[in-house]
Amino acid sequence: MSQPFRLNKEGLINRKKKISFTFNGKKLFGYEGDTIASALIANGIHLVGRSFKYHRPRGFFGAGVEEPNAKLQVEFNGHSEPNVNATEMELVEGLSATSQNCWPSVNFDIGAINNFLKMFFPAGFYYKTFMWPKSFWYKIYEPFIRKAAGLGVASIEKDKERYEHKFEYCDLLVTGSGPSGLASAYAAAKNGAKVILAEDKPRFGGTLLTDDVSIDNLSGKDWAEKIITELKSMPNVTVKNRSQVFGYYDHNMLVMFERVSDHLEKKSKFTPRQRLWYIRAKETILSTGSIERPIVFGNNDTPGIFLSAAAKEYMKVYGVLVGKKPLIFTNNDSAYETALEFKKNNVEPIILDTRKEHSSELIDEAKSKGIDIRFSHGVIVANGYKKVKSAKIGKLNKDKNSFEKIETVDCDCICVSGFWTPSVHLASQSGNKLKYEEKIDAFIPDKKKQHETSVGAANGLFTLEESLKHGFENGSNLSAKITETKTEISIPNVNEKKYGAHDKFWCMPLPKNENPKRFVDFQNDVSVSDIEIALREGYRSIEHVKRYTTLGMATDQGRTSNLNGLQLVSNIENKIVPEVGHTTFRPPFTPITIGTIVGREVGMEYMPTRKTPMHEWHEKNNAVFVDAGAWKRPRYYKQGSETLFEASKREAKNVRENVGICDVTTLGKIDIKGPDAAEFLNRVYTNAWMKLPVGKARYGLMLREDGIVMDDGTTTRISENHYHMTTTTAQAANVLSHLEYYLQIVWPELNVNVVSTTEQWAGAAIAGPKSRDMLSKLYPELDVSNDALPFMGYKEAEFFGVPSRIFRISFSGELAYEINVKSDHGMFMWEKMMEVGKEFGNQPYGTEALSTLRIEMGHVAGPELDGRTIPSDVSLNGLVSKKKDFIGKNSLGREAFNVESRQKIVGLIPIDRKSSIPEGSHIVQDQNAKLPNPKLGHVSSSCWSVENNNPFSLAIMKDGKNMIGKKFFAVSPLKNKSIEVEVISSHYVDPEGKRVRS
Amino acid sequence: MLYIKCPYCGLRAQKEFSYGGDATVKRPNINEEVSSEDWDNFVYMRKSPRGKHIELWQHIAGCRQWIKVQRDTATHEIFQTAKVTEEIR
């Protein structure tokens, strides 16, 4: 097993550790420190995928985050992940990578026929073709596009990995560890600032790892290592590799994606796979560097064509040659460094330079080394289908729009450089508007919008000397403002090669009668002709051109294509680039896994679970739970093979006939104290509260200012200035905020305090005709007669030695009591009640039976108080005081609330006395009427009346009070049911309310 | 995510707060006559400015105080925060 393209010595990989992996089933090996890309190239493999639209063969183009092509389906550590960037993913033992978007194989792909049918796939193809007829969309077009367009395959397995979120605060966040980033972090750290330095790659140093420079007589790589070592040793500095800051949000919050263990062969059970960092930074240094731009030419997507800096990185970092017969195609000096690196490794490159013959430090060095340099030359078209075999090159005329000479040269790779584009994504995300810098033909950050400062190449400073100085100065000044300490640092001596000026040349012309595809955006298969078509068809705004052609809309966010696209538009339109403008950058900068976004908030950890003190008892006694907000409430207690319907009927019936107990701990409880508490309640509730005596409870109704019912519940006067309010389970938090709003903002003069006591009390309701008998056994010392403890009465007494509160209130409509004890005594109370209640036929009942009991009594709850009903709609107008003012009172006079045909609560029973009416059914006059069938109301709550042994529902119905006795249909298209119903009173059982007072 | 300075607790993340609308709206006095127009204005009519806006937030996962925040609705810049008893100038 030899690696034909691996150099003998070069590189930062660990040659002592071989790593085996497979690619499309083929067994291969690489070394520790390789990426999938570098290992494949070392093995001479370039064809890795097929393109999105035309299924053209594609290879590697970059060596990192800029890669547009090499997205693989990768299986490792037991999971399969699509769209993995092969140039970023580190090799791990046993990894298996496969090509995407090809069938049956990457070498023979049926979809490639699109390439020969490309006249059918121009820009806007989807918009134009799949418009008509409309009915074709769902059945034919959409499935076809989905099948053809899918890149990778998302796993449908449960993700077993662990993901974490982390919240961090710092003085200075530095995004990128190239020269300017290292300098900034170092200067800030020396000033005592709390610094986080984030590097996307596994290795720190950025371009210092690949550029032939020296700093203070150290090589770039050694200097970077020295600085990083020192930073790591400082307690005020956090240094993170494999960490991509991908989003810049409001108020200087940045989000970072850390690949914690994807590169590890083994890890402990609790090591997360990836971690999401929310970092609130006082200042941010954006040292994100720059990305090389290609020059556009014919068939420039053929495998074997690389960015020239990527080719250099493969040699210097991975010890890998991207080819042995390289053609270097450039408009600037930086590609000469790549050529010199080839030469150093005994490979003979040919340089094609679009500029006229001239001289610079690098050109002179290349010349002196005997490298073949051809000025005013460029690549016209690459030859070879699955790999570059040769190139047709041309000598450009003076205007660079036609050729003086055309010839074909053999080559096995083409390294292209069209100068550099600062990575301004994060700056743009921060709200910075960006400005066009003529000198480098690219956008750089403009005026700050947040606390962000772009340094070095990210700010268009391309020499090492400028970059370092910029980094040191900004790192020092920004941190000194925070720490008020300034440590002088001498800026190191730099040795680097001086670059000449670049050529403003971005796209090769084509000779007459030749028409190969010239790609601008590789990942989305957008070519020069697509952009031409968009402009010809009248698209002018760059945002529209982007959407019509999909230029820059792939996951690489147009890192290598945006500026070439802009240059092209500006050339055709005869505008300058800043007039064309740029499209908006949005997070995330690179794709991140859904798992990281979710973090630990999955399954049970998705939200907190609130359990009552009696939860364990319910569990042991076969309770089936239902979620009530975050609470778990027993829905019913299953006996044997009972269904929900059977069990809830049994439980409800037992309450009507004997006695039942229900865990009501989840009800919201608010303690209200203060000399003005009565006045406050009088304003909050619609009914009168000034005269409620100590030791009495009252049912209260509260409205929003718009007159809509907000909540209901009982409030008890515990002592002179102390009230105990209950709210519904669902509205507890809202009611507390509501009360706090009025006390803090509207009526601060009221001397009242409110605090939630929901968690402090455990509650149990005892309901049924035998509840008083049971109560007297629970409180043998206490007089619980109707006279001593009447309806709405309140007493405090010891419950088997434990302090307790007894409220005579009822939700079920039966004679009932509610006992509260401190939460810690909840289980004790419950078990005692079960024991004592035995002789009375006591059974626990859940929320389903509770609903049945309240529905057949016509008591309203959440489904009726749905944010659309006023008191009279739900027959609660008796609770609305005419004498006093209260929250929402003025709204009740509104015309629409007072029309004769206003909606009102009614009861419904099915004519056949058998068919249950689905909740949510619409009430209509004629079940066969043409749609839209006028809706007269809706069914809000349904139950099986245990009292009358037939279905019963509550409904909110237009002109409800005049509908009693009439017949309608309750229609539920969802359940495919239509039931004939009769309208009756909403109080189906005990309409006079005798039982609660008995 | 916004970073809001609670006048009682200091700088806290937005997720600790809940939004409460325009802070300049004044409820008509209780027990006093109010015209339908004034009442409707209080209940329903709100300006939706692009730019500076004084609004209420409640520090629900903190001190539970309602506070005033002056925020730019377009850029989310927060200029000032204050207790509800204080004025924002």
Ligand SMILES: [Zn+2]
């Ligand atoms: Zn606070």
